[in-house]
Amino acid sequence: MNFKRKKFEEKLIKRIFFLFAFLSVITTFGIIFILIFETISFFKEVSIIRFFTEREWTPLFAIKKFGIWPLLSGTFLTSFIALLIAFPMGIFISILISEYLHPKLKGIIKPLLEILAGIPTVVYGYFALLYVTPLLKKIIPQISGFNSLSPGIVLGIMIIPTIASMSEDAFSLVPMSLREASYALGASKLETSLKVILPAASSGVISSVILGFSRAIGETMIVTIAAGQRPILTLNPLVPIETITAYIVQVSLGDTPAGSLEYRTIFAVGMVLFVITLIFNILSHNLRMKFIKSFRI
Amino acid sequence: MNDLKKLILQKKFNEKIFILISILFLSFALLTLILLLTDIFIDGFPVLSLKFLLSYPSRKPEEAGILSPLVGSLYVMAVMIIFIVPVGIGAAIYLEEFAPKNFLTNLIEINIANLAGVPSIIYGLLGLEIFVRFFKLGRSILAGSLTLSLLVLPIVIMATRESIRLVPSSIREASLALGATKWQTIKNQVLPLAMPGILTGIILAVSRAIGETAPLITIGALTYIAFLPSTPLSPFTVLPIQIFNWVSRPQKAFHHNAAGAIIVLLFLTFMLNLTSIILRNYYRKKYKL
Numbered sequence: 001m002n003f004k005r006k007k008f009e010e011k012l013i014k015r016i017f018f019l020f021a022f023l024s025v026i027t028t029f030g031i032i033f034i035l036i037f038e039t040i041s042f043f044k045e046v047s048i049i050r051f052f053t054e055r056e057w058t059p060l061f062a063i064k065k066f067g068i069w070p071l072l073s074g075t076f077l078t079s080f081i082a083l084l085i086a087f088p089m090g091i092f093i094s095i096l097i098s099e100y101l102h103p104k105l106k107g108i109i110k111p112l113l114e115i116l117a118g119i120p121t122v123v124y125g126y127f128a129l130l131y132v133t134p135l136l137k138k139i140i141p142q143i144s145g146f147n148s149l150s151p152g153i154v155l156g157i158m159i160i161p162t163i164a165s166m167s168e169d170a171f172s173l174v175p176m177s178l179r180e181a182s183y184a185l186g187a188s189k190l191e192t193s194l195k196v197i198l199p200a201a202s203s204g205v206i207s208s209v210i211l212g213f214s215r216a217i218g219e220t221m222i223v224t225i226a227a228g229q230r231p232i233l234t235l236n237p238l239v240p241i242e243t244i245t246a247y248i249v250q251v252s253l254g255d256t257p258a259g260s261l262e263y264r265t266i267f268a269v270g271m272v273l274f275v276i277t278l279i280f281n282i283l284s285h286n287l288r289m290k291f292i293k294s295f296r297i
Numbered sequence: 298m299n300d301l302k303k304l305i306l307q308k309k310f311n312e313k314i315f316i317l318i319s320i321l322f323l324s325f326a327l328l329t330l331i332l333l334l335t336d337i338f339i340d341g342f343p344v345l346s347l348k349f350l351l352s353y354p355s356r357k358p359e360e361a362g363i364l365s366p367l368v369g370s371l372y373v374m375a376v377m378i379i380f381i382v383p384v385g386i387g388a389a390i391y392l393e394e395f396a397p398k399n400f401l402t403n404l405i406e407i408n409i410a411n412l413a414g415v416p417s418i419i420y421g422l423l424g425l426e427i428f429v430r431f432f433k434l435g436r437s438i439l440a441g442s443l444t445l446s447l448l449v450l451p452i453v454i455m456a457t458r459e460s461i462r463l464v465p466s467s468i469r470e471a472s473l474a475l476g477a478t479k480w481q482t483i484k485n486q487v488l489p490l491a492m493p494g495i496l497t498g499i500i501l502a503v504s505r506a507i508g509e510t511a512p513l514i515t516i517g518a519l520t521y522i523a524f525l526p527s528t529p530l531s532p533f534t535v536l537p538i539q540i541f542n543w544v545s546r547p548q549k550a551f552h553h554n555a556a557g558a559i560i561v562l563l564f565l566t567f568m569l570n571l572t573s574i575i576l577r578n579y580y581r582k583k584y585k586l
Binding site: 006007009010013014016017018020021022023024025027028030031034035038088089092093095096100109112113115116118119120121122123124125126127129130131157160188189190191211214217218219220221224225245248249252253258266267270273274277278281282285 | 308309311312315316318319320322323325326327329330332333336337340383384385387388389390391392395396404405408409410411412414415416417418419420421422423425426427430447450451454478479480504505507508509510511514515516517520537540541544545552555556559562563566570
């Protein structure tokens with residue numbers, strides 16, 4: 001009798017835990033379903049051609065224009081500036097940590113870098129708007145109070161740990177025999193790092209850079225606070241712009257009635273953001289898997 | 298012979314330049330961290346007082362405090378923990394101990410990895426449609442907690458799986474050999490041993506969630522509240538949203554309030570991280586893992 005009850009309990013717990021694990025699948029489908037559903041009802045009112053051909057984004061004005069390009073250019077401009085900062089720094093730092101630093105020092109430096117990734121983004125927003133922008137103004141007087149340069153730089157600093165730590169992991173996977181072979185041929189440590197280990201780990205390193213870029217694209221608070229809310233199609237880093245994420249925040253803070261066209265715009269641009277980051281994440285994941293496989297023999 | 302010497306010297310020089318640049322980059326990153334902390338400390342420290350902690354936000358910066366956002370943050374975190382602990386641990390146990398190797402398990406695993414890369418503001422859109430509109434929870438603490446729960450669940454699940462995997466299989470086998478059922482083995486042997494890793498994961502999840510701003514703005518958390526939430530269905534605001542609100546205003550005095558609130562937020566975040574380290578050490582000694 002007791003045995004039967006135990007078996008029943010066992011089965012019940014297994015079922016419940018399965019449901020908990022399955023919640024992740026439901027979440028994903030929930031996100032996809034909602035984005036598609038709202039985007040379709042958006043495109044019933046605004047043609048998809050206008051969305052991709054108009055050059056202005058003014059859904060909140062009297063004369064409504066629905067061109068996604070200004071938001072896309074703003075998003076990519078800030079993320080690209082971030083990448084310009086984080087790409088060289090992240091890779092140099094990762095080589096320094098993995099090939100040159102004493103293991104004890106490595107144990108101190110790595111967690112210190114991780115603190116950068118753990119700071120709430122609203123704090124970075126404060127720093128970008130009230131510290132970095134005034135600093136830049138001293139160097140470039142014509143820069144606006146809101147611009148994409150300052151949040152771009154701060155975004156870059158935020159994603160350095162992502163790139164540095166993932167690249168460092170990639171370097172550590174490169175077999176010791178490759179290093180030894182290189183040294184045996186008379187190469188210096190630097191030559192080994194740059195000409196043997198970096199190429200060998202290249203897909204792992206690129207995967208870390210893509211993931212960092214994807215983080216920058218999806219980041220919200222830094223760009224909302226410091227980049228402005230003016231969707232202009234420009235590549236000038238000194239003027240205010242608006243990113244996809246900042247636009248979603250702008251609408252959420254207003255009193256747009258649920259179900260209106262303005263309300264649906266945030267799902268349409270959210271869909272674009274989701275698809276872009278998903279592509280980059282899958283790309284990053286595949287590269288990493290390819291890299292791990294290449295050394296697992 | 299001279300040429301070889303030159304070559305070696307050149308190589309050594311390159312090496313030094315490379316190390317110098319790397320250290321420069323590393324110091325740039327760490328210096329930014331120090332700069333950020335000191336800047337905020339200088340701006341925010343003067344406003345910190347018991348009155349600042351115990352007053353409601355106000356239109357007058359000198360009278361404004363962070364009582365409602367602070368209580369809101371703690372409330373949202375508490376409700377979130379109630380969800381993520383059973384669900385996160387349960388999901389991890391299923392995947393590590395029960396799951397058969399099949400298509401469905403594979404799908405779940407890929408999903409969890411993918412969810413970790415979805416921008417947090419997208420979770421805000423999900424929470425807005427599902428919890429605020431479909432389940433009609435309104436712009437409430439419950440809606441906010443559930444949204445954040447979905448956001449941080451992958452962290453809890455991955456940390457729990459990791460630490461369950463570290464429990465030696467000899468312990469499971471010993472328990473099963475004594476006639477315990479699988480669930481008894483997990484409950485009495487595996488989970489206690491995996492506890493430090495699990496707790497670390499939960500605390501990390503909370504410290505991530507407590508700084509999240511965008512998803513809560515998206516589901517419509519208010520930016521100005523001068524009362525305390527009474528039930529999980531009350532409207533609410535949280536510290537990051539209050540900070541965002543103050544940063545966005547032109548007056549300098551509000552910026553100092555923002556810096557004060559940031560010090561409190563960073564203090565909470567660092568305390569959480571410290572707790573996770575202490576807990577892990579404590580359990581490590583206790584179970585001698």
